[in-house]
Amino acid sequence: MSLWRLITREILYRKLNFALAVLSVLVAAGCLVAELTLLRSHDLQTAAILAQKEAEVAARMKQVEEETAARMRQVEDDYRKIALKLGFNILILPKDQNLSDLYADDFASRYMPEDYVERLARAGVVTINHLLPSLQQKLKWPEQERTIILMGVRGEVPILHQVPKKPLLQPVPPGTVVVGHELHRSLKLKKGDRIKLLGREFTVHQLQPERGNKDDITLWINLREAQELLDRPGQINAILALECNCSDDRLAKVREEIAGILPDTQVIEFASQALTRAEARNRAAALAQQERAEAAALAAKILDDEKTARARLRQEQEAFAHVLVPLVLAGCIVWIGVLAFNNVRERQVEIGILRALGLRAGHVFALFLTKAVLVGLVGAAIGYLAGSLIGTYWGEAPAGVRFDPSLLVLVLAAAPVLAALASWVPALLAARQDPAVVLREE
Amino acid sequence: MLSGEKATTPAEEQPLLEVRHLSKSYRGPKGMVRALDGMSLTVGAGEFVAVQGPSGCGKTTLLLAAGGLLRPDQGQVLVAGRDLYALSDEERARFRAATIGFVFQQFHLVPYLSVLDNVRAPALALKTANARQRAEQLIETFGLTHRRHHVPAELSTGERQRTALARALLNRPKLLLADEPTGNLDRESGQAVLGYLAEFARDGGAVLLATHDPRAAEFAHRIIPMEPAAWTASATEGSR
Numbered sequence: 001m002s003l004w005r006l007i008t009r010e011i012l013y014r015k016l017n018f019a020l021a022v023l024s025v026l027v028a029a030g031c032l033v034a035e036l037t038l039l040r041s042h043d044l045q046t047a048a049i050l051a052q053k054e055a056e057v058a059a060r061m062k063q064v065e066e067e068t069a070a071r072m073r074q075v076e077d078d079y080r081k082i083a084l085k086l087g088f089n090i091l092i093l094p095k096d097q098n099l100s101d102l103y104a105d106d107f108a109s110r111y112m113p114e115d116y117v118e119r120l121a122r123a124g125v126v127t128i129n130h131l132l133p134s135l136q137q138k139l140k141w142p143e144q145e146r147t148i149i150l151m152g153v154r155g156e157v158p159i160l161h162q163v164p165k166k167p168l169l170q171p172v173p174p175g176t177v178v179v180g181h182e183l184h185r186s187l188k189l190k191k192g193d194r195i196k197l198l199g200r201e202f203t204v205h206q207l208q209p210e211r212g213n214k215d216d217i218t219l220w221i222n223l224r225e226a227q228e229l230l231d232r233p234g235q236i237n238a239i240l241a242l243e244c245n246c247s248d249d250r251l252a253k254v255r256e257e258i259a260g261i262l263p264d265t266q267v268i269e270f271a272s273q274a275l276t277r278a279e280a281r282n283r284a285a286a287l288a289q290q291e292r293a294e295a296a297a298l299a300a301k302i303l304d305d306e307k308t309a310r311a312r313l314r315q316e317q318e319a320f321a322h323v324l325v326p327l328v329l330a331g332c333i334v335w336i337g338v339l340a341f342n343n344v345r346e347r348q349v350e351i352g353i354l355r356a357l358g359l360r361a362g363h364v365f366a367l368f369l370t371k372a373v374l375v376g377l378v379g380a381a382i383g384y385l386a387g388s389l390i391g392t393y394w395g396e397a398p399a400g401v402r403f404d405p406s407l408l409v410l411v412l413a414a415a416p417v418l419a420a421l422a423s424w425v426p427a428l429l430a431a432r433q434d435p436a437v438v439l440r441e442e
Numbered sequence: 443m444l445s446g447e448k449a450t451t452p453a454e455e456q457p458l459l460e461v462r463h464l465s466k467s468y469r470g471p472k473g474m475v476r477a478l479d480g481m482s483l484t485v486g487a488g489e490f491v492a493v494q495g496p497s498g499c500g501k502t503t504l505l506l507a508a509g510g511l512l513r514p515d516q517g518q519v520l521v522a523g524r525d526l527y528a529l530s531d532e533e534r535a536r537f538r539a540a541t542i543g544f545v546f547q548q549f550h551l552v553p554y555l556s557v558l559d560n561v562r563a564p565a566l567a568l569k570t571a572n573a574r575q576r577a578e579q580l581i582e583t584f585g586l587t588h589r590r591h592h593v594p595a596e597l598s599t600g601e602r603q604r605t606a607l608a609r610a611l612l613n614r615p616k617l618l619l620a621d622e623p624t625g626n627l628d629r630e631s632g633q634a635v636l637g638y639l640a641e642f643a644r645d646g647g648a649v650l651l652a653t654h655d656p657r658a659a660e661f662a663h664r665i666i667p668m669e670p671a672a673w674t675a676s677a678t679e680g681s682r
Contacts, residue, residue: 001562001573006555013554353550356511357609358539358567360532436512439546440502 003363007371014343018375021339025379025419028332029411030387035321036407037391042317045396046310053306057299064295068288075287090128090254091270092116092239092262099268106214107136107149108237114223116262117157117239123261124160127254128241131157135226135236141219143196148183149218150197152226152236171222176205178220184208197221198229240270333422336375340368340426347430348438355435368427369420376416383415384408456523457484458617458648459508464517466503477503478514483666485650487616490643492651492658495668501652504668505619508650509542510534522616539567543610545635547622549602551594557581557605558590564612573612580608584638600631607638618642620651624658636661 011018093102094110102108117133135152155171172178177197179189184207189195193204202221210216227233241254255267344351351364388403464481467474477500485491493501506512508519510526519526521541526534551560561580565573581590584604594602603623610618620639624632632655640661643649651658659665 001559001565003566005559006552006563006566009554009559349550350552353544353546353552354563354566355535356509356538356544356550357564358535358613360535360567362532363566436506439511439550440506 003367003370007367007374010347011371011374014346017339017343017346018371021336021372021375021419022379022382024332024335024339025376025415026383026386028329028418029380029383029415030390031328031383032325033384033387033407033411034391034394035317035325035387037388037404038395039314039317039321040404041391041395042310042314046307046314049310050303050306053303057303061292061295061299064292068291071291072285072288089270090241090267092120092241092258092265092267094237095264095266097237097266105138107138111135111232111235111237112265114227114234114236116265117236120239120258120261121157121159125257125261127257129159130240130242131159132240132242133157133223133236134238134240135223135230135232136218136238137230139230141197143198144187146183147217148180149214150226150230151218151220152223152230153220154223172220173205174222174225175201175203176221177202178206178208179204180208180216180218181210182216183219200225200229239265329418333418336372336419336422337426340372340423341429343371344368344426344430344433348433351430351433352435352438355433356439361431364433365427365431368423368430372419372423372427373416375423376419377412379419380411380415381408384411387411456486457520458487458489458522459483459485459650460518460520461504461508462518462520464504464507464514464519466500466507466512466514478507480517482517485617485648487648488643488646489664490640490649490651490662491664491666492653492662493666493668494654494658496654496670499668499670501668502621505544505621505650505652508617509544509619510538535567539564540613541616543613543615543618545603545606545610545618545620545623547625549594549599549606549626551602551605551609553594556591556593557586557597557601560594560605561608561612563609568613570613576612577608580611584608598631599626600628600634603627603631603635604638607635611642615647617648617650620649620653622653622655623651624653624655632657 093108094112097108097110114133117131121131133154136149138147138149140146141148153172177195179187179195183189184204187195189204189207191204191207195202195204197219208215208218221229223236227235258265258267354364355361384407388407461481461483464478465476466478467476469475481500481504483491483493493504495501503512507514508521510519510521510529513527521537524537526537529537552563555563558574558577558581561577562573564570565577570576578590581587584607586601586604586608589597589601589605594605597605603626607623618639623635623639627635636655636657639649639651643663649662651662
């Protein structure tokens with residue numbers, strides 16, 4: 001004869017009491033497991049949805065990339081074709097300018113009066129559209145100890161008798177400077193910064209994008225200020241004329257027209273189609289970049305919206321679980337306690353007689369507590385099965401997540417402890433019961 | 443031999459049970475009720491003593507106190523020379539399991555245990571060697587072999603009382619306390635139970651029987667009459 005046999009026989013004898021207690025644990029464990037399974041299945045579903053969305057977005061981005069690349073090629077080709085039909089750019093230089101020096105130094109070293117450009121504009125020249133006078137010089141920037149090209153510009157000079165066109169180049173306001181890419185990148189300059197050049201302070205007006213040529217080490221300032229700094233009042237060393245309108249033997253016609261107006265100058269063609277192609281590539285690339293950025297932003301927004309929606313749904317489920325699970329647990333603990341009290345009351349005589357037979361208080365305590373642990377174990381096992389099935393049935397879990405062994409361990413460990421705690425006081429009362437009181441009354 | 447002990451003749455050794463000046467009162471609805479008032483008695487090994495008296499005279503109180511289940515207000519209970527109430531609760535329970543057997547009028551069998559398990563129940567308290575074998579033997583002695591797997595509800599009252607008696611004897615007690623064991627039995631069964639008690643005493647055990655069954659006189663060595671409260675008796679008073 002063992003306590004275990006006594007417990008199991010009593011359970012079989014008072015099936016209803018045991019069944020109700022097990023049911024109570026089953027409800028609590030089932031509720032907990034179902035909630036956790038629901039949350040887990042929600043997480044899995046969220047991961048699956050997000051993975052699917054990410055795959056869709058990646059596919060869409062790839063498609064955008066391909067479409068953009070195709071469009072970019074198309075745009076570039078279009079620009080190339082357009083450039084073929086375009087006019088070209090010319091550079092008007094002082095007649096005594098050695099072209100070898102020009103190509104070697106990247107700037108003209110001879111000077112001509114600034115009013116040449118005025119004369120050209122007033123003459124109503126017809127073969128060119130834009131006139132851009134400049135004074136440029138390669139020099140050592142003493143404040144930063146680096147070589148730069150300083151270019152003084154005054155913007156575009158309007159040509160008489162021509163319909164005003166949108167200017168290709170804006171003038172640089174006095175006191176300000178436009179900085180080439182390599183310079184502002186290496187000096188970490190921002191718009192609005194103050195820099196010193198040849199002892200004079202300038203405010204950074206604009207930062208140029210990367211061009212991959214001498215423009216990247218160029219500082220553009222107002223022509224008047226450049227003339228003052230370089231001590232070349234009223235002088236320039238080049239006039240850039242853009243979009244020359246000629247088709248056959250075009251350079252000869254331009255040269256002829258300009259020589260008639262400015263006999264002390266020479267005219268050379270200046271990087272016309274290369275510039276146009278580069279510009280075409282840049283614009284196409286910018287367009288592609290913009291499209292990619294827009295597509296990426298849209299994709300990120302779609303993913304973010306999905307994540308937010310899923311997170312909100314999980315929060316709602318969690319909030320519900322935070323209320324429901326403790327309530328059910330508390331209710332079940334109270335219910336197990338009540339059932340244990342009833343069991344003790346029902347078995348008063350039995351406890352009395354067992355004490356009379358020599359069983360100690362500890363035996364009686366163990367009798368009730370072991371039964372509670374058994375109730376916890378059985379209830380937890382069935383509750384785990386029930387909760388897992390409910391959680392899977394109601395949840396969004398993909399197949400294969402129905403049973404979580406860690407949850408089984410959790411409820412198998414927690415339920416007996418809680419059941420034992422709930423039965424602690426009744427078991428203590430049973431152990432402390434005076435057997436004489438019952439036996440005398442019987 | 444029911445006790446499993448070597449047979450001795452009455453009062454040839456020190457008393458197995460010695461009750462000295464036992465008093466016990468209960469709180470009742472109209473104040474304190476005195477159940478025992480300075481009661482003294484002794485029961486020697488091999489002696490069968492019956493206390494007789496009307497209901498409420500304190501017979502059950504005497505038996506519970508003698509069995510170490512009810513601490514008296516005053517007085518001492520010595521069993522085999524040990525003062526029961528000088529022992530701790532744990533020691534007293536262990537001592538009770540090893541030394542004292544109880545038989546009650548209501549049998550008090552555990553309703554969900556079979557006859558065999560009921561008889562084996564005292565082994566829960568004391569790891570009795572060969573408890574199952576001993577239980578089977580007692581069941582056979584009390585003519586319950588055919589009922590050994592039946593639960594109490596399936597037994598006659600006589601069978602129940604015999605089961606209770608077998609249970610009381612499992613741990614080979616020296617002292618048997620029987621509270622109206624024939625109260626719910628027919629004449630024949632009552633006679634048999636008293637016979638078993640007498641046999642236990644003959645085998646060297648001590649029996650203290652609380653009863654108002656007149657047939658007890660046929661079996662007990664001594665009859666001690668009890669009156670409600672204020673009654674005292676010594677071991678030497680009243681004899682068969």
